[in-house]
Amino acid sequence: MKNCYEPFPMHIERIVIETTDTTLKSFELTFDREADRKDFFVKYNPGQFCQLSIFGKGEAPIGIASAAWEGDFVRFTVQKLGKFTSAIHAMHVGDPIGMRGPLGNGFPLDKWKGMNILVIGGGCAFSTLYAMTKHILHPSHRADYAEITALYGTRNSGLCLYKPVIEEWHNRNDIVVHQAIDVPEDNWKYHIGFVPAVLEEMAPKPDNTVAVLCGPPVMTKFTLPILTKLAFPPERIYTSLEKRMKCGVGHCGRCNIGHKYVCKDGPVFTLKELQELPNEI
Amino acid sequence: MQAKWISKKELKKLLTAWTKHYLVYAPIDNDHELAFQMVKEPARIVVDGYSNTRYPAKSLFLPQSEVLMKYDGILHSVENTEKEKILFGIRPCDAHAMQLLEHALVDVENPDLYWKQKRESAIVISKACIAPEETCFCTAVGGSPFNTADSDVLLVEMGEDYCVYVLTEKGISLCKELPDAEDTQLQAVKKLTKKVVGRMPVLLPKQELHNALMASFETEFWKDVSQSCLGCGVCTFLCPSCFCFDIVDETVRKERVRNWDTCMFRTYSLEASGHNPRPTKVERTRQRIMHKFAYWVDLIDEIGCTGCGRCVKYCPVNIDIREIAEKALHREFEGMKK
Amino acid sequence: MPTTRDQKIQAEAKRLLQEGVVDVVIGFTKGTLPYKMQPCFIQHAEDVEQLELNGLCSNNLAVYLNHRPKDERTAIVVRGCESRAVQTLVLENRHARENLYLIGVPCIGILDLQKIQQHEQDPVLAIQEEGDQVHVTLKSGEKTFQRSEILHNACLHCNHPLPVNADMIIDEAGLFEERTFDKSYLESFRSLSLKERYQEFTKEAERCIRCYACREACPMCYCEECFVNHSRPQWVDSTIDPAGQQAWHIIRAFHQTGRCVSCGACERACPMNIKMTYLTDLLNQDMFKEYDFEPGLDPALMPPFLALGEDNEKFGVGPEGSHAG
Numbered sequence: 001m002k003n004c005y006e007p008f009p010m011h012i013e014r015i016v017i018e019t020t021d022t023t024l025k026s027f028e029l030t031f032d033r034e035a036d037r038k039d040f041f042v043k044y045n046p047g048q049f050c051q052l053s054i055f056g057k058g059e060a061p062i063g064i065a066s067a068a069w070e071g072d073f074v075r076f077t078v079q080k081l082g083k084f085t086s087a088i089h090a091m092h093v094g095d096p097i098g099m100r101g102p103l104g105n106g107f108p109l110d111k112w113k114g115m116n117i118l119v120i121g122g123g124c125a126f127s128t129l130y131a132m133t134k135h136i137l138h139p140s141h142r143a144d145y146a147e148i149t150a151l152y153g154t155r156n157s158g159l160c161l162y163k164p165v166i167e168e169w170h171n172r173n174d175i176v177v178h179q180a181i182d183v184p185e186d187n188w189k190y191h192i193g194f195v196p197a198v199l200e201e202m203a204p205k206p207d208n209t210v211a212v213l214c215g216p217p218v219m220t221k222f223t224l225p226i227l228t229k230l231a232f233p234p235e236r237i238y239t240s241l242e243k244r245m246k247c248g249v250g251h252c253g254r255c256n257i258g259h260k261y262v263c264k265d266g267p268v269f270t271l272k273e274l275q276e277l278p279n280e281i
Numbered sequence: 282m283q284a285k286w287i288s289k290k291e292l293k294k295l296l297t298a299w300t301k302h303y304l305v306y307a308p309i310d311n312d313h314e315l316a317f318q319m320v321k322e323p324a325r326i327v328v329d330g331y332s333n334t335r336y337p338a339k340s341l342f343l344p345q346s347e348v349l350m351k352y353d354g355i356l357h358s359v360e361n362t363e364k365e366k367i368l369f370g371i372r373p374c375d376a377h378a379m380q381l382l383e384h385a386l387v388d389v390e391n392p393d394l395y396w397k398q399k400r401e402s403a404i405v406i407s408k409a410c411i412a413p414e415e416t417c418f419c420t421a422v423g424g425s426p427f428n429t430a431d432s433d434v435l436l437v438e439m440g441e442d443y444c445v446y447v448l449t450e451k452g453i454s455l456c457k458e459l460p461d462a463e464d465t466q467l468q469a470v471k472k473l474t475k476k477v478v479g480r481m482p483v484l485l486p487k488q489e490l491h492n493a494l495m496a497s498f499e500t501e502f503w504k505d506v507s508q509s510c511l512g513c514g515v516c517t518f519l520c521p522s523c524f525c526f527d528i529v530d531e532t533v534r535k536e537r538v539r540n541w542d543t544c545m546f547r548t549y550s551l552e553a554s555g556h557n558p559r560p561t562k563v564e565r566t567r568q569r570i571m572h573k574f575a576y577w578v579d580l581i582d583e584i585g586c587t588g589c590g591r592c593v594k595y596c597p598v599n600i601d602i603r604e605i606a607e608k609a610l611h612r613e614f615e616g617m618k619k
Numbered sequence: 620m621p622t623t624r625d626q627k628i629q630a631e632a633k634r635l636l637q638e639g640v641v642d643v644v645i646g647f648t649k650g651t652l653p654y655k656m657q658p659c660f661i662q663h664a665e666d667v668e669q670l671e672l673n674g675l676c677s678n679n680l681a682v683y684l685n686h687r688p689k690d691e692r693t694a695i696v697v698r699g700c701e702s703r704a705v706q707t708l709v710l711e712n713r714h715a716r717e718n719l720y721l722i723g724v725p726c727i728g729i730l731d732l733q734k735i736q737q738h739e740q741d742p743v744l745a746i747q748e749e750g751d752q753v754h755v756t757l758k759s760g761e762k763t764f765q766r767s768e769i770l771h772n773a774c775l776h777c778n779h780p781l782p783v784n785a786d787m788i789i790d791e792a793g794l795f796e797e798r799t800f801d802k803s804y805l806e807s808f809r810s811l812s813l814k815e816r817y818q819e820f821t822k823e824a825e826r827c828i829r830c831y832a833c834r835e836a837c838p839m840c841y842c843e844e845c846f847v848n849h850s851r852p853q854w855v856d857s858t859i860d861p862a863g864q865q866a867w868h869i870i871r872a873f874h875q876t877g878r879c880v881s882c883g884a885c886e887r888a889c890p891m892n893i894k895m896t897y898l899t900d901l902l903n904q905d906m907f908k909e910y911d912f913e914p915g916l917d918p919a920l921m922p923p924f925l926a927l928g929e930d931n932e933k934f935g936v937g938p939e940g941s942h943a944g
């Protein structure tokens with residue numbers, strides 16, 4: 001039987017420096033063992049995360065930033081903060097690394113079929129939204145959903161992730177992309193301002209629409225009331241939570257909100273679910 | 282369930298015989314205090330006259346520090362080398378706690394194999410409490426000093442004998458030689474049960490307490506009851522039903538280990554960004570109490586405290602979980618559904 | 620007229636709260652078990668009757684200065700060691716002395732539950748203190764002790780039972796005499812061979828469950844991040860193996876050198892009955908020998924290791940070299 005704490009061996013296939021300040025890098029990992037690869041892709045659903053593992057530096061839960069159709073690799077976009085994240089930032093292509101996952105619930109994409117999807121992302125928390133959007137935009141999935149609108153805000157243009165792909169999205173006609181930065185910059189063609197304000201200005205219609213929100217806590221805090229004001233019902237507002245984690249599988253007790261474990265029952269929750277839990281985010 | 286009977290003298294012989302075939306863990310006197318230890322000399326087993334050990338028996342299944350994996354370029358799980366063992370003399374509250382831990386650690390998709398293998402290789406012989414201590418309150422949280430939950434065999438001390446309740450297949454294999462208890466003997470056990478339970482605290486209204494705590498979440502109540510808390514690991518480490526752990530790499534030994542951890546430590550929920558959803562002892566105390574009396578109830582409709590009284594007895598500032606539960610029940614919180 | 624010690628404490632607490640001198644009075648009140656008292660935080664004059672002080676008050680209340688808002692005007696009921704802890708915290712800039720009001724009580728010593736119970740399985744059902752005598756009801760029967768027989772070791776070896784620099788003293792004679800630094804009890808430990816000392820130390824440390832009740836009970840352990848929790852790099856083995864246990868005990872003691880006020884709150888908080896004051900006392904004895912320094916006695920004297928600056932040629936600077944300010 002599988003030991004749920006044992007990471008499987010992976011290698012770093014590609015590294016992309018995402019932001020001009022270099023605090024965010026994407027790592028594309030490939031599988032050393034065919035069985036792990038198979039197992040991963042059978043289970044993977046956008047919105048899930050993995051525990052990445054470097055012996056001596058511990059583990060860190062990182063959201064999956066690639067769609068399954070992209071290839072036999074898994075992408076993670078990591079912000080350099082503490083022990084683990086600094087260590088991975090110092091790694092090179094070809095280095096070995098451990099991984100456990102996919103973990104958590106992910107977005108209920110089946111449930112959303114036939115609906116409009118409003119994607120709202122801020123800062124580096126955009127990674128799983130990116131994976132989800134990519135998944136939906138794939139020709140074999142796109143027809144399952146109605147209108148797709150994305151709003152992505154970063155402090156400045158240099159901090160925007162996945163630039164080439166997002167540029168390409170602007171030119172597509174099956175997705176409407178709004179981008180925003182906090183302060184004006186030369187040659188910036190899109191919105192200026194914070195995500196909540198831009199969203200209010202955009203005034204998306206709530207009918208038959210789910211709003212999926214991932215961002216830094218302040219953004220989430222100020223955006224939720226706007227969505228409510230725009231008459232999005234709490235059961236159609238989704239967000240992905242972060243908590244300190246260890247086991248990632250609901251055993252170590254660390255990531256609870258009330259009787260739910262963010263690692264196992266989440267990280268994706270509807271606002272309605274959160275309203276029914278103690279307010280401890 | 283079968284009811285058998287054995288004299289104290291015969292039980293001693295049986296214990297000695299078991300040590301020849303199994304690893305036996307039992308309360309051993311350790312200078313001022315008892316602890317569950319592997320029995321080397323059966324004569325040292327403390328069979329009667331104790332209330333409970335200070336260090337909880339959960340450590341036999343979820344050790345405080347445990348090597349999960351070894352590293353030699355990649356991480357390998359340590360091999361399972363569990364031998365069949367007997368855990369003798371555990372109290373019903375602690376046996377019940379093992380059911381809670383089983384629930385926390387084992388699910389279909391991702392069972393914790395370290396726990397599972399240890400638990401499955403153990404035969405649990407528990408002992409009913411005929412003289413509960415002042416800090417014992419199992420009856421308040423849905424248990425009983427004669428509770429059979431999660432035991433394979435339950436012994437009840439009856440004068441110079443024990444009544445032996447054989448509860449599972451594993452228990453039967455150990456006790457098949459014993460004679461059945463007679464009706465009069467069983468009547469006496471019933472009488473004793475009634476007498477002992479009658480002196481114990483009454484059952485807490487589980488749902489009412491749950492609702493009160495949920496309503497208390499953002500009130501000053503928690504500031505009140507947590508003021509003297511020091512934020513140590515005593516109440517949770519000694520608690521038989523606490524299971525939280527940390528995973529740490531020990532680079533010198535090249536091992537990934539896990540250690541008990543606790544929501545009472547300030548570093549427990551601290552995130553890399555510096556954000557801490559439980560920044561002070563107010564939120565941390567709330568978590569401990571609510572986990573026991575509210576979240577477990579949400580999860581499996583049972584209180585997650587088994588009333589062993591360890592946290593009451595050993596908290597260095599006498600924070601008493603019974604007192605907090607009572608206070609919560611008697612305070613009016615806004616918006617509370619009764 | 621208040622007559623007993625408790626009544627006098629209550630009367631002073633009442634006056635302080637009524638006159639608005641302080642926002643809170645920190646003291647002890649009855650616990651939920653016959654052998655336990657609880658720290659309490661009195662904010663209203665009508666609640667002062669809860670305040671009591673006896674030999675079962677086992678904590679060092681100065682620890683709460685580290686938990687509470689710095690601008691809160693606080694009165695604390697202090698015994699000798701607690702007053703010295705407050706002094707040290709003030710010297711280390713943890714609290715402004717002008718926000719504090721110390722209700723000093725000459726100490727009668729703290730009882731040691733381990734000395735009262737022969738065995739933990741023989742629970743204490745009642746305790747009654749009566750001057751020098753303590754009547755105890757154990758499950759196994761009644762017993763009367765001389766107080767000195769069952770005092771905690773820290774109190775037996777206490778040199779300064781009288782509160783230092785208190786704002787008022789509850790005028791009841793304490794139990795002990797003041798004395799100059801006397802830690803002669805350590806001589807038997809010092810006379811052991813290195814190996815024997817290591818054995819003694821190991822025998823204690825190996826029971827440690829890393830619950831850190833000792834740290835949290837200690838007024839001098841207030842670091843935002845304790846060295847044992849440091850992760851980059853991780854200094855100490857995280858497990859309950861000897862390497863981790865011993866490192867914890869040794870480094871903790873070192874951090875207390877010349878700061879520990881010998882109250883013994885750490886030992887009394889320890890759920891595993893581990894002895895540890897001998898370590899800090901040994902280090903303090905060295906501080907006394909080298910620098911003539913005793914923690915918390917002189918409100919103007921910085922602990923030597925904190926006072927050492929770049930100008931000090933070597934560790935051998937005398938107390939005049941270590942004046943604060």
Ligand SMILES: Cc1cc2nc3c(=O)[nH]c(=O)nc-3n(C[C@H](O)[C@H](O)[C@H](O)COP(=O)(O)OP(=O)(O)OC[C@H]3O[C@@H](n4cnc5c(N)ncnc54)[C@H](O)[C@@H]3O)c2cc1C
Nearest residue numbers: 060061062063078079082083084085242243244245552553
């Ligand atoms: C579901 C989920 C998805 C995430 N996705 C991403 C992502 O896509 N990209 C990204 O850059 N970051 C992500 N994070 C945050 C990331 O996990 C933390 O920044 C990271 O764990 C910090 O580890 P560290 O060792 O560098 O920091 P340290 O402060 O040194 O942390 C030590 C240990 O604490 C734990 N820890 C500390 N902070 C957090 C935290 N916020 N969340 C979880 N565990 C923590 C980890 O176990 C870590 O090993 C995610 C977190 C969660 C819970």
Ligand code: SF4
Nearest residue numbers: 520586587589590592
């Ligand atoms: S919460 Fe306290 S009384 Fe309840 S099971 Fe845990 S230690 Fe025992």
Ligand code: SF4
Nearest residue numbers: 523524525544569572
């Ligand atoms: S009370 Fe705290 S330490 Fe115990 S299981 Fe719950 S979260 Fe973990």
Ligand code: SF4
Nearest residue numbers: 510511513515516596
């Ligand atoms: S044992 Fe007492 S002081 Fe320590 S964390 Fe628990 S409640 Fe707080």
Ligand code: SF4
Nearest residue numbers: 827828830831833889
């Ligand atoms: S209180 Fe005792 S058991 Fe806990 S860390 Fe300190 S010495 Fe170890």
Ligand code: FES
Nearest residue numbers: 246248252253263
């Ligand atoms: S990370 Fe262990 S329970 Fe969620």
